[in-house]
Amino acid sequence: MQRRTSRWLSVGALAAAGTLVLTGCGSGFSETPEPGAGGGELTSSDDGLTVLIGSSGDAETKSVKDAVAAWSDSSGIDAEVKAAADKDQELSQGFSSGKPADVFYLSTEALPGYASNGSLLAYGDMLENKDDFYPALVSSFTYEGDFYCAPKDFSSLALQINTDMWAEAGLTDDDIPTTWQELETVSKALTTPEHVGLAIGAEYQRIGAFMAQAGGNLMNEESTEATANSPENVEALTFVKKMLNDGTLSYVKDLGAGWGGEALGKGLTAMTIEGNWITGAMTNDFPDIKYIVAELPEGPAGKGTMQFSNCWGIATDSPNQQAALELVQELTTAESQLAFSEAFGPLPSLQSAAEDWKAAHEPLVPFLNGAEYAQGVPTIQGTLDIMTDLNSQLEGLKTGDPQEILDTAQENIEALLK
Amino acid sequence: MSTTASGSPRAGSRRSGIRRGEAASGWLFTAPMLILLGLFLVIPVLMALWVSVSDWTGRGSPFSSNVSFIGADNYEALLTGGGLAQRDFGTSLKNNAWYVVFVVPLQTALSLFLAVLLNRQILKGRGFFRTAFYFPSITSTVAITVLWLFLFNASGVVNKVLSFVGITGPNWFNDARGILHFGATTGPAFLTENTTLGVTWWDWLGGPSVAMSAYILMAIFTTSGTFMLLFIAALQNLGEDVTEAAMMDGATGWQRFWQVTLPQLRPTLFTVLTLGLIGCWQVFEQIYAGTKGAPSKTTLTPAYLAYQTAFNNQQWGQGAAIAFILFAIIVFFTLVQRWVLADRGVSKRRARLYALPPASSDGKPAPAAVLTKPGRNR
Numbered sequence: 001m002q003r004r005t006s007r008w009l010s011v012g013a014l015a016a017a018g019t020l021v022l023t024g025c026g027s028g029f030s031e032t033p034e035p036g037a038g039g040g041e042l043t044s045s046d047d048g049l050t051v052l053i054g055s056s057g058d059a060e061t062k063s064v065k066d067a068v069a070a071w072s073d074s075s076g077i078d079a080e081v082k083a084a085a086d087k088d089q090e091l092s093q094g095f096s097s098g099k100p101a102d103v104f105y106l107s108t109e110a111l112p113g114y115a116s117n118g119s120l121l122a123y124g125d126m127l128e129n130k131d132d133f134y135p136a137l138v139s140s141f142t143y144e145g146d147f148y149c150a151p152k153d154f155s156s157l158a159l160q161i162n163t164d165m166w167a168e169a170g171l172t173d174d175d176i177p178t179t180w181q182e183l184e185t186v187s188k189a190l191t192t193p194e195h196v197g198l199a200i201g202a203e204y205q206r207i208g209a210f211m212a213q214a215g216g217n218l219m220n221e222e223s224t225e226a227t228a229n230s231p232e233n234v235e236a237l238t239f240v241k242k243m244l245n246d247g248t249l250s251y252v253k254d255l256g257a258g259w260g261g262e263a264l265g266k267g268l269t270a271m272t273i274e275g276n277w278i279t280g281a282m283t284n285d286f287p288d289i290k291y292i293v294a295e296l297p298e299g300p301a302g303k304g305t306m307q308f309s310n311c312w313g314i315a316t317d318s319p320n321q322q323a324a325l326e327l328v329q330e331l332t333t334a335e336s337q338l339a340f341s342e343a344f345g346p347l348p349s350l351q352s353a354a355e356d357w358k359a360a361h362e363p364l365v366p367f368l369n370g371a372e373y374a375q376g377v378p379t380i381q382g383t384l385d386i387m388t389d390l391n392s393q394l395e396g397l398k399t400g401d402p403q404e405i406l407d408t409a410q411e412n413i414e415a416l417l418k
Numbered sequence: 419m420s421t422t423a424s425g426s427p428r429a430g431s432r433r434s435g436i437r438r439g440e441a442a443s444g445w446l447f448t449a450p451m452l453i454l455l456g457l458f459l460v461i462p463v464l465m466a467l468w469v470s471v472s473d474w475t476g477r478g479s480p481f482s483s484n485v486s487f488i489g490a491d492n493y494e495a496l497l498t499g500g501g502l503a504q505r506d507f508g509t510s511l512k513n514n515a516w517y518v519v520f521v522v523p524l525q526t527a528l529s530l531f532l533a534v535l536l537n538r539q540i541l542k543g544r545g546f547f548r549t550a551f552y553f554p555s556i557t558s559t560v561a562i563t564v565l566w567l568f569l570f571n572a573s574g575v576v577n578k579v580l581s582f583v584g585i586t587g588p589n590w591f592n593d594a595r596g597i598l599h600f601g602a603t604t605g606p607a608f609l610t611e612n613t614t615l616g617v618t619w620w621d622w623l624g625g626p627s628v629a630m631s632a633y634i635l636m637a638i639f640t641t642s643g644t645f646m647l648l649f650i651a652a653l654q655n656l657g658e659d660v661t662e663a664a665m666m667d668g669a670t671g672w673q674r675f676w677q678v679t680l681p682q683l684r685p686t687l688f689t690v691l692t693l694g695l696i697g698c699w700q701v702f703e704q705i706y707a708g709t710k711g712a713p714s715k716t717t718l719t720p721a722y723l724a725y726q727t728a729f730n731n732q733q734w735g736q737g738a739a740i741a742f743i744l745f746a747i748i749v750f751f752t753l754v755q756r757w758v759l760a761d762r763g764v765s766k767r768r769a770r771l772y773a774l775p776p777a778s779s780d781g782k783p784a785p786a787a788v789l790t791k792p793g794r795n796r
Binding site: 415 | 505
């Protein structure tokens with residue numbers, strides 16, 4: 001009996017000790033200020049800044065480091081740039097520990113999650129050059145009415161054409177497709193036993209451009225209403241499905257390539273639809289392929305394309321928001337953005353930088369022209385899930401039913417809006 | 419522990435005599451490990467348990483005052499919610515269940531087969547083969563995954579080899595077709611209209627996708643070596659005498675394996691099956707480094723879904739809930755396995771073979787011939 005009692009005692013003692021440690025652990029996290037504290041005064045202190053980036057490679061890391069170091073020298077505030085291996089995970093860890101990076105890359109898909117739990121400072125309206133950003137980009141980084149963060153740059157989709165295959169098929173510059181019908185015609189002409197006419201990724205991030213051309217999108221512009229199963233979207237998917245079944249359009253994965261650039265580079269396709277990131281990959285990996293960039297063809301509702309962007313997020317928990325804002329201001333000036341564009345290729349997010357950029361990058365102008373009519377991805381919490389689910393169904397579009405696919409997406413989005 | 423087994427009278431003698439203070443030293447010596455386990459295992463598990471029943475959003479401490487208890491909401495969303503969360507969870511369970519169904523038996527059988535081969539005295543170069551078979555086990559999963567992505571590419575080595583024998587290989591890691599659907603795209607209405615956990619019965623019965631099958635092959639390839647070592651160790655521990663006795667009784671090699679060797683391996687078999695089962699339900703690295711759930715979510719596993727839900731979608735409660743449901747599943751199947759493989763007394767039907775037949779009506783024992791032909795008693 002006595003033995004049993006002492007055992008229970010020790011179990012109790014362990015549990016008590018555990019609880020103590022747990023509470024101790026709890027106080028180890030910094031107590032969180034009230035969510036939405038971003039509206040008022042900015043915090044300011046002598047603390048240095050940490051900048052967390054998800055880099056595409058050495059060129060990007062180096063140019064961001066140089067730019068931040070230059071700012072650091074002139075402002076006298078320490079700033080350290082860290083290139084994350086898995087940015088989403090490192091960001092999450094930072095927010096939960098209460099000591100996040102002060103400034104960081106933030107994707108449109110990740111914005112709603114962090115904005116809704118109060119991790120992000122909504123500083124957009126404090127920017128001096130806020131009216132200079134493309135409106136579509138501003139709406140991509142606006143969540144529930146607040147403009148959260150400055151778009152650091154952007155990318156948009158355009159059509160890339162292999163000029164050798166183009167000439168072989170007897171096509172000239174006048175044949176560059178400007179409508180869906182023309183796209184179908186040239187794609188058919190370009191399809192041979194060796195390669196297909198057009199190959200794209202099996203995802204909303206590419207097929208969404210067709211939806212935009214048909215006049216649809218997954219949600220309305222303010223991301224308050226689901227419009228996924230609109231007749232416009234059905235029309236777009238039906239068109240893509242038809243081309244898939246005619247053999248004039250292939251998914252890149254079915255060709256054994258990882259993405260459109262690889263398919264174009266390996267000569268598996270004559271045309272592809274990718275963003276401006278393709279230029280770097282083509283120069284480095286496939287320097288022998290000659291290609292031109294054209295704007296995407298018009299659909300029933302006119303021109304349309306998709307744009308993708310990251311912004312410079314600032315953490316609510318940053319002890320030195322004032323300095324962070326100044327840094328972001330510096331990094332988004334036209335000069336900084338043109339320098340970044342030179343180093344690793346993104347398009348400047350400021351309208352005032354457009355002319356300089358166009359002059360310097362003549363053949364790539366179609367990408368920047370896309371900014372006028374581009375659509376972004378919806379910004380509600382759970383967007384990422386919706387897109388993953390939609391993409392998993394778009395992979396089966398060839399045999400699937402466009403209406404059914406879009407109905408599922410509609411249901412999923414409506415569930416999030418409740 | 420052995421001191422209590424030595425049989426000293428317990429309660430009275432514990433705090434007296436030469437053994438005084440032993441308990442304290444015991445605790446002292448085990449303390450470092452207990453503290454480490456507590457700090458890095460027990461506390462995180464308890465925290466995760468709390469997160470799974472809270473509305474923590476991933477910002478600041480999960481114990482701060484603005485995080486509240488929401489009961490089983492996270493679990494409900496996964497198990498009965500009817501939304502995307504439930505469908506994803508159902509899909510991941512389906513994928514992983516098929517993965518387990520194929521990997522566990524196949525890797526166990528293969529590793530046992532390799533172990534028996536390598537345990538034979540006549541085999542030359544056993545050391546070489548042992549190393550060769552064990553090699554994939556010590557290579558990092560990520561490295562092997564990358565290798566696999568290349569091998570099973572649409573125009574990769576595997577498909578090249580298949581083409582030599584006239585087979586057009588599938589585009590492995592991009593093929594979402596269930597292998598048990600045999601190319602059919604729709605099934606009978608009663609299968610496609612009924613769902614469990616948001617996934618149609620047709621999909622549940624479809625088997626692993628072609629992409630998942632590639633992962634299944636990979637798992638068998640990499641883990642068989644480890645389990646082969648366990649089996650070799652067990653085989654070398656078996657006494658020769660029992661096998662020899664069986665030989666003297668005229669048992670063939672086949673019979674000796676099934677009736678003599680295998681029953682003696684039961685404890686090892688349990689270990690291998692349990693470790694295999696746990697490992698299989700926790701597939702993560704391959705998916706993370708390889709397909710990330712694609713194509714069409716057919717390589718989504720609960721472990722990867724938990725990560726994705728928490729880190730990418732900021733649904734920390736749901737992510738933790740997935741982890742705990744996964745834990746429950748693993749415990750359940752381990753217990754089932756333990757029960758199936760438990761040492762039991764000889765069954766009545768078997769025992770009858772060895773029992774003396776009941777005395778016949780005239781009181782004499784039955785003729786001895788009956789004993790040598792047990793078949794007749796069945």
